[in-house]
Amino acid sequence: PHTISPEVMQRTEAVPFFESLLQGDPEMSTAIAAIQTLMEFMNRNSAETVAELTSDLKGAMTELQTSDQSVASVASGCELFLRFITLTALDKPDFNECKQLLVERGQLYLQKAAQARQKIGKLGVPFIRDGATILIHSRSRVVLTLLKEAACCNKHCTVFVTESLPDRSGYIMQKSLQEAGIPAYVILDSAVGYIMERIDLVMFGAEGVVESGGIINKIGTYQMAVVAKAANKPVYAVAESFKFLRQYPLNQFEAPNKHKVGKTNKQSSV
Amino acid sequence: MSSSSSKRGSKDIPCSDDLGSAAAQTQAAVPSAKGEAPAVEQHGQTKRKTKAERRAEQKSAKEAKKVSKPPAKEPATDKKQKMTLEGSNAPKRVPSNIQVDDKKHQAKVAKKLAKQQAPPRTEVQRQVKMFSHLHQFKREESLTAHLSFASGGIHPAFLRLGLQYAEGKICGSNARCIGLLAAFKQVVRDYETPPDKALARDLDNRIKPYITFLAQCRPLSVSMGNAIKQLKVKIAQIPPDMPEEKAKDRLLTAIDRYLYEKITLADEAISKTYAQTKISNGDVILTFACSSIVVKVLKDAHHAGKKFRVIVVDSRPKLEGRECMRRLVQHGIPCSYVLLNALSYVMKEVSKVFLGAHALLANGYVMSRVGTSLVALVASSYNVPVLFCCETYKCCDRVQTDSFVFNELGDPEDLASAQSNGACSKLEGWRDIQQLNVLNLVYDLTPPDFITMVITEVGMIPCSSVPVVLRVIHSV
Numbered sequence: 001p002h003t004i005s006p007e008v009m010q011r012t013e014a015v016p017f018f019e020s021l022l023q024g025d026p027e028m029s030t031a032i033a034a035i036q037t038l039m040e041f042m043n044r045n046s047a048e049t050v051a052e053l054t055s056d057l058k059g060a061m062t063e064l065q066t067s068d069q070s071v072a073s074v075a076s077g078c079e080l081f082l083r084f085i086t087l088t089a090l091d092k093p094d095f096n097e098c099k100q101l102l103v104e105r106g107q108l109y110l111q112k113a114a115q116a117r118q119k120i121g122k123l124g125v126p127f128i129r130d131g132a133t134i135l136i137h138s139r140s141r142v143v144l145t146l147l148k149e150a151a152c153c154n155k156h157c158t159v160f161v162t163e164s165l166p167d168r169s170g171y172i173m174q175k176s177l178q179e180a181g182i183p184a185y186v187i188l189d190s191a192v193g194y195i196m197e198r199i200d201l202v203m204f205g206a207e208g209v210v211e212s213g214g215i216i217n218k219i220g221t222y223q224m225a226v227v228a229k230a231a232n233k234p235v236y237a238v239a240e241s242f243k244f245l246r247q248y249p250l251n252q253f254e255a256p257n258k259h260k261v262g263k264t265n266k267q268s269s270v
Numbered sequence: 271m272s273s274s275s276s277k278r279g280s281k282d283i284p285c286s287d288d289l290g291s292a293a294a295q296t297q298a299a300v301p302s303a304k305g306e307a308p309a310v311e312q313h314g315q316t317k318r319k320t321k322a323e324r325r326a327e328q329k330s331a332k333e334a335k336k337v338s339k340p341p342a343k344e345p346a347t348d349k350k351q352k353m354t355l356e357g358s359n360a361p362k363r364v365p366s367n368i369q370v371d372d373k374k375h376q377a378k379v380a381k382k383l384a385k386q387q388a389p390p391r392t393e394v395q396r397q398v399k400m401f402s403h404l405h406q407f408k409r410e411e412s413l414t415a416h417l418s419f420a421s422g423g424i425h426p427a428f429l430r431l432g433l434q435y436a437e438g439k440i441c442g443s444n445a446r447c448i449g450l451l452a453a454f455k456q457v458v459r460d461y462e463t464p465p466d467k468a469l470a471r472d473l474d475n476r477i478k479p480y481i482t483f484l485a486q487c488r489p490l491s492v493s494m495g496n497a498i499k500q501l502k503v504k505i506a507q508i509p510p511d512m513p514e515e516k517a518k519d520r521l522l523t524a525i526d527r528y529l530y531e532k533i534t535l536a537d538e539a540i541s542k543t544y545a546q547t548k549i550s551n552g553d554v555i556l557t558f559a560c561s562s563i564v565v566k567v568l569k570d571a572h573h574a575g576k577k578f579r580v581i582v583v584d585s586r587p588k589l590e591g592r593e594c595m596r597r598l599v600q601h602g603i604p605c606s607y608v609l610l611n612a613l614s615y616v617m618k619e620v621s622k623v624f625l626g627a628h629a630l631l632a633n634g635y636v637m638s639r640v641g642t643s644l645v646a647l648v649a650s651s652y653n654v655p656v657l658f659c660c661e662t663y664k665c666c667d668r669v670q671t672d673s674f675v676f677n678e679l680g681d682p683e684d685l686a687s688a689q690s691n692g693a694c695s696k697l698e699g700w701r702d703i704q705q706l707n708v709l710n711l712v713y714d715l716t717p718p719d720f721i722t723m724v725i726t727e728v729g730m731i732p733c734s735s736v737p738v739v740l741r742v743i744h745s746v
Contacts, residue, residue: 212723212732248730250548250622250655250722 009044014060015067027141031077031242032114034064038081039106042099050090050098057082065258072208072216072259077113077242084109116240117142121149124238130155132200135192135228138164138218139173140205142238148180159184160195164218192224196231206239208259211248215239216259222252367489368676371402386479387423388486396701397679398709405489406679409436427456428480432487441590443493443628443664444533444562450484450494451525454501458521468510469517474502489678492629492637492666500528536661539727541567545624545659546574548725553578553621556654558645559585560594561626563659568624569601579603581620585610585641587684587710610641613648623649627660627724632667632740634718634733636660640711643673646720655722658733662726665740673714682708 009017014037021033041060047053061078085105090098124146128134134157136143150157159177163170163186170186177184187195202224206215215221215237228235249255369375370393383390391407424432431453434440440449457480463469481498484490490498504524508517545567549555555578557564568580580603584591591607598605608616623645629637636642636658646656670676685708686697700706718733728739 211730248723250657251653 007044008046009041011056011059011063014041014063018064018067029073029113029117029141029240030071031073031240032110034074034078035081035106035110035113035242037064038078039103039110042103042106048095050086050095050102053099053102054082054086072245073240073243076208076245079246080242080244081106081109113240113242116242117145120238120240121145124236125150125153125155127201127236128155128157129200131157133158133160133198135160135162135195135199135202135224136173137162137170137204137221137224139169139176140238142205142240143203144173144176144180146203146238147177147182151180151182157182160187160199161185162187162189162192162220162224164220165189169218189220192220193227196227196233199228199231199233202228202233202235204235204237206237206243208243208245208247209237209239210245210255214249216245216255367405367485368403370405383482383486386482388479388483391486396682396707398707400674401677401679401709401711404677404679407681409681409683424480424483425453425457425460427453428483432484435484435488438588441588442560442562443491444661446491447493447497448529448533451497451501451529453480455522455525458518458525461518463514469512469514470505470508470510473505477502477505492668493664496663496666497528501525532661532663536663536727537563537566540659540661540725541570543727544725544730545657546571546576548622548657548730549576549578551577554581554619555579556581556583556616556620556623556645556649557594558583558591558623558625558642559588559639560590560597561659563661564624564626565594565597567659568598568603572601572603579605581606581608581616583608583610583613583616583641583645587680587687588639590639610644613645617648617652617654620649620652620654623654623656625656625658627658627664628713629668630658630660630665630724630726630733630736630739631670631715632665632737633669633671634721634736635670636716636718636721636724636733637670637713638716640673640714643714643716643720646716650720650722656720658716658721658724660724660726662728662739662743665736665743667740670715671717673711677714678712680710680712682710685710 017040018033018037021036022028022030038057038060042053042057045053045056047056061075061082064078065075067074085102088101088105090101092098092101120142128146128150132155134147136147136159138161147157147159159182161170161173161177161184174184174186204215204217204221204224206217208216210216217237225235245259247256366375366379380390391405393406393408397406431440431449434449435446440446454477457477458473461473461476464472481490484494501521501524504521508520512520540563549567549571553576555568557568557580571578580598582591582595582598582605584607595605595607606616625638625642625645627636627638631637638658649656668676682700686695686700697708700708721733723730724733724736726739728742731739
C-alpha cells in the first residue's frame with residue numbers, strides 16, 4: 001500500500017516541480033527530472049482507473065514539453081517511461097494494486113535510467129586508448145562522465161573542445177574537464193577541419209537518437225562528423241537509452257522543428 | 271613399429287624394414303616410430319618414397335597417441351568420427367534452378383518433370399558464360415501443345431495461369447501472387463477427395479505437379495513461394511476426420527484471409543499510414559518501372575490533396591514505365607517520362623525516389639526489377655533519399671550479395687526484336703556473329719548502402735532490420 005500524499009497534483013504544477021528539480025541538481029539529466037516529475041504526479045494522482053491515470057500522465061507529459069528546459073530527451077524519456085510501466089499485465093481487479101504495480105515499475109525504470117550515465121562511462125572506457133587525443137563538441141554531461149571515468153582508469157588523454165557558438169558552452173566544458181585534471185583546449189568551430197589530422201577519435205553526446213540510427217545534437221555536430229569521415233577518424237556518439245525517439249527523418253529538413261530550434265529563439269521553419 | 275611397417279606400400283624396398291629396425295637399434299634414445307623415417311631418408315630414397323614414409327610416420331604417430339585405447343575399438347571409433355565429420359561437412363543442397371550447367375542434376379530434374387507431366391522447355395543456346403548456371407528459355411509457340419487432357423493432368427486454371435505468366439500477361443510480384451491464389455481457390459473448389467485418402471495429403475500431392483508446371487512456365491517469384499508455403503501449412507493443418515465441405519471452406523477462407531491481410535490491408539497501411547507522411551507539397555518524386563504499391567502510394571497522396579509531380583523512369587525490354595504513366599495520368603497526377611539513360615540529367619531536380627521491391631533479403635539487400643539498383647545508386651550519389659515500399663510477405667531468408675548467383679534470364683530475342691516505332695533493331699542478326707551473346711536479366715540486387723528506408727506495413731524500417739521482421743513473422 002502506497003502512502004497517499006496530501007493533495008492531488010494538478011497538471012499545471014508539473015512544470016514548476018520539474019524546473020525546481022533541475023535547479024536543485026544541475027547535474028541531473030532533464031529526462032530523469034521529467035520522469036521523476038511523472039512519478040510524483042502518478043503518486044499524487046486521484047484517478048480511479050488505469051485508463052484515466054494513463055490519460056492524466058499523457059496530459060502531464062504534454063505540459064512538460066512546453067517548458068523552457070525541455071529538450072528532445074524529455075519527450076523520448078517520458079514516452080519510454082509510460083511504455084515501460086504499462087508493459088505489464090494490468091488485469092488485477094483492485095485498482096490500488098494496479099497503481100502499486102505501476103509505481104513499482106516506475107521506480108525500477110527511474111533507477112535504471114539514473115544509473116545510465118555511469119554505465120555508459122564504464123562501457124565506453126575501453127574505446128579510449130591511453131594517450132589519445134579526443135575531439136568533443138559543446139557541453140555534454142555523458143561525455144564528461146566518460147572522460148572522467150577514463151581519467152580514473154589512468155588513461156591520459158588530451159581533449160579539444162569546440163567553442164560551439166552561440167552559447168559558447170565549450171568553455172563550460174573546458175572548465176569541468178580541467179577541474180577533473182584532464183588537459184582541455186578550446187578551438188574555434190571553424191578550426192575543426194584544421195585540427196582533424198591530430199585527432200585520434202571524435203566523441204559527442206546526443207539530444208535524441210532517431211530510428212535510422214542517426215542522432216540529433218547541437219548545431220555543428222554534422223559538420224564535425226562529415227570531416228571526421230573524410231579523414232577516416234572514428235566517431236563515437238554516447239547516449240542513454242531513454243533518448244531513443246520515434247522519428248525517421250529523411251534529411252535535415254525533415255527533422256521536427258521542436259528538436260531543432262531553441263525555445264527562446266522563435267524563428268520560422270528552417 | 272610393427273603397425274607402421276604394415277602401412278608401408280609395396281613400393282618399399284623389402285630390406286627397408288631391416289634398415290629401419292637396425293637404425294632403431296642404433297638410435298636407442300628415439301622411442302617413437304618417427305625416428306625411423308629420418309634415418310631411412312638419409313639413405314637418399316626417392317621423393318615419392320619419402321612422402322610415403324612421412325605419411326606412414328604420421329599415421330604411426332597418431333596410433334602411438336592412441337596407445338592407451340584398446341586396439342580392437344580403434345577402427346570403430348575412427349570410422350564413426352569420420353562419418354560424423356562427413357555429416358557436418360556435407361554441402362548444403364543447392365536449388366536445381368541455379369545448377370543448369372550441371373548435366374547430371376538436370377537429367378534428374380528432367381525425369382521428375384516428365385513424371386509430373388510438366389512440358390519441357392527448350393534452352394536457348396548461346397548463353398553468356400557467367401550466367402550459364404541459370405535457365406534461359408526460348409519463348410515457345412505453344413507451351414501446352416503436347417499436353418494431354420487425360421484425367422489427373424494439370425488443372426485448367428493453372429494451365430491458363432502458366433500461359434499467362436509465360437506470355438508476360440501477368441507481370442509483377444503482387445499480381446502473380448494474386449493470380450496464383452485465385453487459381454488455387456478454383457482448384458480447391460473443384461477438388462473431390464478420393465474415397466480412401468486423406469484430404470490433406472492428397473491435395474498436397476495434387477498441387478505438386480501444378481507448381482512444377484508453373485515453375486516451368488516462368489520461375490516462381492519470392493511472393494509466390496511464400497504464399498505456397500503458407501498454403502501448404504494450412505493444408506497440413508486440416509484434421510483427417512474433418513468433413514470435405516468444411517475443410518474446403520476453411521481453405522478458401524484461409525486463402526482469402528491471406529490475400530486480404532498480406533496484400534490488400536498491407537498496401538493500405540503502407541500507403542495511408544506511413545508513406546503519406548513522407549510526401550510533402552512541392553515534391554518531385556522519381557519512380558522506376560511499374561510497381562503496384564508505388565502507384566497506390568502516389569494515387570492516395572494525390573487524393574489527400576498533396577501537390578507533387580512524378581518522373582517515371584523506364585527501360586527496355588519490358589517498358590513497364592508506360593503502364594505506370596498510364597495509371598498515374600488517369601488519376602490526374604502530373605508526370606514526366608524519361609528513359610534510363612537520362613537518369614543523371616533529371617536526378618538533380620528530384621527530391622525523393624520511391625521504388626517497389628520483388629523481395630527483401632535477410633542481409634538487407636533488396637531484389638527488384640533490373641535497373642532499380644542503378645536508380646538507387648545515382649540517387650544516393652546526389653543525396654536524394656531512396657524509399658522502397660514492400661509488403662512483409664515478400665521477405666525471404668535467402669542471403670545474396672550479388673545479382674549473379676540467383677536471377678532470372680529472359681529471352682534474348684526480346685532485346686534483339688524490332689523497336690516499338692517500327693525501326694529495325696540493330697541487334698537483329700546477333701546470332702550470326704559468333705563472339706556476340708545477348709543477356710536479358712530480369713532482376714537485380716540493391717545494396718543497403720543506397721537505401722534510406724524500407725516502408726512495410728509494420729513500419730518504416732532501415733533495411734538492416736529485415737531479419738527482425740522475419741523473426742517476428744516466423745514467431746507468429
